[in-house]
Amino acid sequence: MSNAIQTPANAQPAKKESSPIIAVRKSCNPDGIGLSHYVLMDRKAAK
Amino acid sequence: MSVAEQSRAGVAGPLIPVDIGHDRYTALTDPNTAFWALVDKKRVGESEAHGSLLASFHENAAAFAREMHALRFELTPSGVYLNPTERCNLNCTYCYLPGQQRSEGRHMPVDTLLVSLEKLRTYFRSVMPEGRKPRAIFHGAEPLMNKAAVFEAIRAFGDHFAFGIQTNGTLLDEEAMSFLTSRNVSIGLSLDGPMPSITDATRLTWGGKSVHDKVLTAMDKLRGYGSWSVITTCTTENLPHLTRMVELFHAREVPTCMLNTLRCTLPGARGVKPADADMAQSFFGALDRSHALFKETGRKLVVANFANILIAILAPTARRLMCDISPCGGGRAFFALAADGSLYPCSEFIGVPHFNGGNLFDAGGVEAALASEAFRTVTERDVDTFQPCSDCAIRHFCGSPCPAEAHEMNGGMQQIGAFCEFYKEQVNYALRLIADGKADDYLWDGWDAGTETTFQVQ
Structure with a gap:
């Protein structure tokens, strides 16, 4: 028996026909919070 | 007209096909x-013929171009890497800092560090919106070798900077842990193996002692803390063990990890450089395992360097790391302060004197360094202007990192970085996840808060 916890994130969604075209773009203010590959910091920390 | 010629002419489209290795x-x-669409292979010709996708894209192309230009050329610095010492208690195979510095180098005196932060605060106030805190990351070498200065700086400037520290974890005793966590300092650890023998292959003390267990102890103490991560540097020594690495991190409730390709800036690193295909195979195996663990437990372990590639595709301006963009963030989104007061575009360049842009205590300070030839050599490295990048369909999802490697390993700024083929495979993998509707499983919950959808066909 699986111990998996069913959450909204991992619950199986209803099967639906996928689109012949998928294209998504989101945008926000490029506020220059990015750092290099060394340290990850929460985006909220800079606000 | 070639892709490079289109770039120079600022022409949008036609859209260039990329085989991402997906069935459909x-x-x-x-x-x-940096526009993309996934199209059913059976209908590619039809879509192009009908022109609906192309027409929609062309309606938005100018706005997308403006967005990319702002991201690539109009940012001002909002972060600084602080190197409070040249010394490190470890002698890692692949370090980007020269060994003599790390064994015999200097500490920055506490007073110098405090004056430095005052100067940096003044600078950031001049370029950042009011109410925003610049980020200051203590970095190394091992910053806790100069713990007294670091802690005094955090005490004095905690209201003015968002502080972080990247540490090897060996000096994180109870007192240090309490000090840092009580002040919400972001903590990054480093661990290269799921067992001592693997970690020890690249990360030992100068005396040859293992530090594996000390890092695990630090990880246990950080469990439940809100702002910490662990970096694994991927080398030939640990590549076969990346899946177990992910299992270890997930079991210890690490919220975020990074599985970074090692940087090949200095020759020592190149001896443990994995081949691109091997890197891709192991890296994707680790990502697959992280996803399986999420499905089993409902708890994510975000692999941040991959998440950043996904975000670069889905929302270019929302990316959190600035290596995978051209020009990279070095010298324009952030810069580095060395222990002697010198300013470099990024810590990666501290071992390469040619990239010293001046001293914080010189008359021109940060502004002079940003305008220096040393910095401009990095900030003007543009993948639109040299081949093969200028003809690459995914160049703005990749950025051809890292300029330090391109310069030192491959012979100049007009060269690719160290892992070109791996990056191509990584972008293909990310696009396959998007095609399968799985991308959100690999990203932080709420990653797109504050964004707006500007294009959608689904």
Whole structure:
């Protein structure tokens, strides 16, 4: 028996026909919070 | 007209097909604007013929181009890497800092560090919106070798900077842990293996002692803390063990990890450089395992360097790391302060004197360094202007990192970085996840808060 916890994130969604075209773009203010590959910091920390 | 010629002419489209290795979808991209679409292979010709996708793209192309230009050329610095010492208690195979510095180098005196932060605060106030805190990351070498200065700086400037520290974890005793966590300092650890023998292959003390267990102890103490991560540097020594690495991190409730390709800036690193194909195979195996663990437990372990590639595709301006963009963030989104007061575009360059842009205590300070030839050599490295990048369909999802490697390993700024083929495979993998509707599983919950959808066909 699986111990998996069913959450909204991992619950199986209803099967639906996928689109012949998928294209998504989101945008926000490029506020220059990015750092290099060394340290990850929460985006909220800079606000 | 070639892709490079289109770039120079600022022309949008036609869309360029990219085989992403998916059963159903192929990608069409416009490299100039970082636009992409996934199209059913059976209908690629039909879509192009009908022109609906192309027409929709062309309606938005100018806005996408403006967005990419702002991201690539109009940012001002909002972060600084602080190197409070040249010394490190470890002698890692692949370190980007020269060994003599790390064994015999200097500490920055506490007073110098405090004056430095005052100067940096003044600078950031001049370029950042009011109410925003610049980020200051203590970095190394091992910053806790100069713990007294670091802690005094955090005490004095905690209201003015968002502080972080990247540490090897060996000096994080109870007092240090309490000090840092009580002040919400972001903590990054480093661990290269799921067992001592693997970690020890690249990360030992100068005396040859293992530090594996000390890092695990630090990880246990940080469990439940809100702002910490662990970096694994991927080398030939640990590549076969990346899946176990992910299992270890997930079991210890690490919220975020990074599985970074090692940087090949200095020759020592190149001896443990994995081949691109090997890197891709192991890296994707680790990502697959992280996803399986999420499905089993409902708890994510975000692999941040991959998440950043996904975000670069889905929302270019929302990316959190600035290596995978051209020009990279070095010298324009952030810069580095060395222990002697010298300013470099990024810590990666501290071992290469040619990239010293001046001293914080010189008359021109940060502004002079940003305008220096040393910095401009980095900030003017543009993948639109040299081959093979200028003809690459995914160049703005990749950025051809890292300029330090390109310069030191491959012979100049007009060269690719160290892992070109791996990056191509990584982008293909990310696009396959998007095609399968799984991308959100690999990203932080709420990653797109504050964004707006500017294009959608689904």
